[in-house]
Amino acid sequence: MPVTVRLPGALRDAVGGDNKVSADGRTLGEIFADIERRHPGFRERVLDENGRLRTYVNVYIGEADARQSGGLDAPVPADAEVMVIPAMAGGWR
Amino acid sequence: MAIADGVRLPASVRDEIVAHAREAGGVECCGLVAGRDGAATRVIRCANVAATPAVRYRIDPREQLAAFRAMDGAGEQLFAIYHSHPATTPYPSSTDRAEAFYPDAAYILVSLRAGAPEMRAFRISSDPPGSEKTVREVALSAG
Numbered sequence: 537m538p539v540t541v542r543l544p545g546a547l548r549d550a551v552g553g554d555n556k557v558s559a560d561g562r563t564l565g566e567i568f569a570d571i572e573r574r575h576p577g578f579r580e581r582v583l584d585e586n587g588r589l590r591t592y593v594n595v596y597i598g599e600a601d602a603r604q605s606g607g608l609d610a611p612v613p614a615d616a617e618v619m620v621i622p623a624m625a626g627g628w629r
Numbered sequence: 630m631a632i633a634d635g636v637r638l639p640a641s642v643r644d645e646i647v648a649h650a651r652e653a654g655g656v657e658c659c660g661l662v663a664g665r666d667g668a669a670t671r672v673i674r675c676a677n678v679a680a681t682p683a684v685r686y687r688i689d690p691r692e693q694l695a696a697f698r699a700m701d702g703a704g705e706q707l708f709a710i711y712h713s714h715p716a717t718t719p720y721p722s723s724t725d726r727a728e729a730f731y732p733d734a735a736y737i738l739v740s741l742r743a744g745a746p747e748m749r750a751f752r753i754s755s756d757p758p759g760s761e762k763t764v765r766e767v768a769l770s771a772g
């Protein structure tokens with residue numbers, strides 16, 4: 537069963553314009569790989585060159601922070617909602 | 630969803646942002662404005678979890694998650710992201726531009742450097758995605 541991945545903000549550009557996609561996978565890495573197959577370039581927007589979540593991206597699987605649940609190995613239950621949320625931040629210079 | 634170009638705030642929303650900025654004093658305050666059908670509805674104050682909040686802001690990611698859920702539940706959308714500049718002009722800094730990832734939201738900046746609040750609104754986007762960000766000021770009205 538596909539899970540719903542929600543992408544508020546600019547990341548919708550990376551998946552064809554919608555703030556929501558469905559994807560298959562049992563881990564966050566599999567989910568991202570499935571999205572990448574249909575929307576090449578997506579992974580690069582959310583992962584750095586070492587394959588880790590970019591610092592300005594926070595990912596929640598249900599209520600769980602993916603960074604504290606194994607990163608790309610974090611398990612994604614079939615009924616989970618994944619939210620990929622870009623930071624809201626700035627600084628004075 | 631595209632929102633109208635100018636930004637119109639109910640007086641209550643403007644006053645709440647200014648009150649938040651005043652209460653924060655010498656550190657940058659930050660938060661969201663929720664909207665419905667393209668009209669601003671209410672302020673959602675958020676915690677600034679930046680390591681150096683006098684010169685940077687970072688909305689607590691957990692509060693972002695909670696805010697998105699609350700807006701969904703209320704049939705609202707993200708209308709704007711606001712933050713304060715306690716001592717500098719209310720114009721997006723280069724870091725503000727680099728860390729702006731919400732092209733559909735307005736970025737509202739408030740400065741208290743002159744005592745009386747100065748508030749301005751901007752759209753920050755990059756086209757094509759990933760390229761240099763552009764800042765465009767949009768008309769802001771309140772009342």
Ligand SMILES: [Zn+2]
Pocket residue numbers: 626627628712713714720721722725
């Ligand atoms: Zn700023």
